[in-house]
Amino acid sequence: MNTRFAVAVHILTFLETQAGLPATSELIASSVNTNPTLIRRLLSQLAKAGLTTSQMGSGGGALLARSAETISLLDVWRAMDEAREVFAMHEAPNPMCPVGRNIKRTLGLRIAGVQAAMDAELARTTIAAMAHDISSDEQARMAAIA
Secondary structure, three states, X not given: OOOHHHHHHHHHHHHHHOOOOOEOHHXXXXXXXXXXXXXXXXXXXXXXXXXXEEEOOXXXXXXXXXXXXXXXXXXXXXXXXXXXXXXXXXXXXXXXXXXXXXXXXXXXHHHHHHHHHXXXXXXXXXXXXXXXXHHHHHHHHHXXXX
8 A cells, every 4th residue: 555545635635625726736745745746647547536627727726526525535545546455465375275275265355344344434534524624623723822
């Protein structure tokens, strides 16, 4: 597992906080603290999944393609091509060994359960909820400073 999912969630949450104003890859990259090239690559994947769109020209940039209330973390997970493999199985266990012969099926059943639980949890959380939580956290931080 890599960080593409987390960065994609960051991007979409950032776009939600922009209140409909387009955000450049440079602006998003400054929030993520990464290279704008990575942001553009991920925005391309998110656009292919129908989660973002681009506004061209002066003042252009990335926007959410649909309401943040309708974009779940599961949608983001699937957009990042990480949808089906939380845990990778090793390919060639020894068929002469009782464990080797049976590990894929036995472990696979457990992994399928984990995958189903993860999918259900990701489906429950939207980008709007993420933005709300971040806003609440920031308000609490500011109140603590004051």
